[in-house]
Amino acid sequence: MESSFSFGVILAVLATLIIVANALVAVVVLVLIHRNEGAALCFTLNLALADTLIGVAISGLVTDQLSSPPQPTQKSLCSLRMAFITSSSTASVLTVMLIAFDRYLAIKRPLRSFQCMSGLMAGTSIAGLWLVSYLIGFLPLAIPMFQQTTYQGPCSFFAVFHPRFVLTLSCAGFFPALLLFVFFYCDMLKIASAHSQQIRKMEQAGAGAGTYRSPRTPNDFKAFRTVAILIGSFTLSWAPFLITGIVQVACQSCHLYLLLERYLWLLGVANSLLNPLIYAYWQKEVRQQLYQMALGAKKRLTSLLSLCSARNGGPGGPRESSCRIVTVSHPQLDG
Numbered sequence: 215m216e217s218s219f220s221f222g223v224i225l226a227v228l229a230t231l232i233i234v235a236n237a238l239v240a241v242v243v244l245v246l247i248h249r250n251e252g253a254a255l256c257f258t259l260n261l262a263l264a265d266t267l268i269g270v271a272i273s274g275l276v277t278d279q280l281s282s283p284p285q286p287t288q289k290s291l292c293s294l295r296m297a298f299i300t301s302s303s304t305a306s307v308l309t310v311m312l313i314a315f316d317r318y319l320a321i322k323r324p325l326r327s328f329q330c331m332s333g334l335m336a337g338t339s340i341a342g343l344w345l346v347s348y349l350i351g352f353l354p355l356a357i358p359m360f361q362q363t364t365y366q367g368p369c370s371f372f373a374v375f376h377p378r379f380v381l382t383l384s385c386a387g388f389f390p391a392l393l394l395f396v397f398f399y400c401d402m403l404k405i406a407s408a409h410s411q412q413i414r415k416m417e418q419a420g421a422g423a424g425t426y427r428s429p430r431t432p433n434d435f436k437a438f439r440t441v442a443i444l445i446g447s448f449t450l451s452w453a454p455f456l457i458t459g460i461v462q463v464a465c466q467s468c469h470l471y472l473l474l475e476r477y478l479w480l481l482g483v484a485n486s487l488l489n490p491l492i493y494a495y496w497q498k499e500v501r502q503q504l505y506q507m508a509l510g511a512k513k514r515l516t517s518l519l520s521l522c523s524a525r526n527g528g529p530g531g532p533r534e535s536s537c538r539i540v541t542v543s544h545p546q547l548d549g
Contacts, residue, residue, distance in 0.1 A: 218368065221476055222279025225272055232269030232486045236262045239490040242503045256336040257313045258493060258500075260343070264305040265486035271299040272483060278368040292369035293355055299371075299483075301351025304387070306486060308343045310448055311391055314441050318398040321405055350387070354379050370475045380459030388456050395445045402441075440496045447492065451485035454478045 240262040247255050274295050278287055287295070354360035360379040362372070455478035462470045493500050 218279050222276050224480065225279060226276045228480070228484060228487065229269045229273040229276065232483075233266055233273075235487060235490040235494075236266040236269065238504075239493055239500065240266065242500055242507065245503055245507075246499055256340065257309055257316060258497075260340050261306060261309040261313065261489055262493075264302050264309055264347075265489050267302040268299060268306065268483060268486045271295060271302055275369060287369040289365040289374060292365070293361075293374045295369060296371050296374055297352045297355055299351075301348045303482070303486075304350045305344055305347035306489070307387075307391060307448065307452075308347060309340075310444050310489075311394065312339060312343065313444065314395055314398045317441050318402055321402050350383070353382075371479055372471050372475055377459050377462045380456060381463045384456040384460055388452060392445075392449060392453075395448075399442060399445060440492065443492050443496060444489070447485055447488045451488065452482045455482045 240259055243255050243259040243262060247259065354375050360376050360382070362374055362376055365373055455474060458470055458474055458478055462468060462474065494504060495501065
């Protein structure tokens with residue numbers, strides 16, 4: 215009982231952090247999209263929305279874990295919850311793939327990328343992504359072999375879904391996606407290396423930095439770091455859960471469900487918290503917008519405190535003069 219309560223507390227904290235962090239990044243990206251910063255940011259916004267939905271979905275499990283005595287959720291409701299979590303997680307993974315492909319196309323074929331990645335194409339890609347995600351997430355509800363024959367609460371992934379579903383996800387989704395990630399990144403590194411060699415040759419030939427104009431700016435390659443970290447966090451978060459799930463399928467006598475559900479599944483879900491932190495720290499435009507929003511919030515808070523101080527000091531008193539000084543003393547906050 216104590217272990218279940220602790221797990222419920224961890225779920226509650228994780229769900230709250232996931233929702234808050236991703237909602238904040240979503241607001242920032244919406245502001246950037248409004249400024250016409252590029253259709254590619256739509257993929258970043260979609261990633262934040264998918265991860266936010268994961269936080270909302272796992273928050274529904276908190277009540278089961280914290281209730282005393284435990285109140286098992288109905289099997290149908292538990293299946294819907296797990297299908298929704300699986301769909302949102304799949305959407306998050308597919309969005310990371312879409313971001314990696316967009317960066318790859320921008321470096322491999324920059325002109326074609328500019329022509330293809332329009333607002334309509336981005337919207338169509340996102341709509342197709344969610345359709346595929348929900349088809350995958352709700353697959354166990356339509357195929358009996360992916361369902362557990364018996365159900366005992368509290369609600370958890372393997373309480374309603376058979377490990378064969380994890381095996382299918384791994385073989386048909388995770389490992390092909392991982393290979394695709396590696397291909398994209400290795401090819402981008404190859405292009406970057408060839409481009410650097412071309413620049414050095416031109417400079418050695420006497421072209422000089424003033425007369426030679428690089429066909430691609432260094433900003434085109436700044437996505438290397440972000441894509442690499444996204445791929446790394448995705449792999450480290452979900453690989454242990456999926457590989458251990460395959461072991462559970464191969465070894466029916468091995469009882470790894472507690473390890474899978476209490477630790478490895480939680481590690482995979484935590485990837486939804488890593489994604490917004492990665493973008494908030496590594497993406498320059500997101501980081502700058504967060505800074506500007508923080509300055510704006512500080513300015514409004516200072517003004518509000520000054521107004522309250524002026525009212526408490528009475529009209530015409532020295533407090534009003536000091537309030538005006540406090541408000542004017544931070545002109546840099548207007549930026």
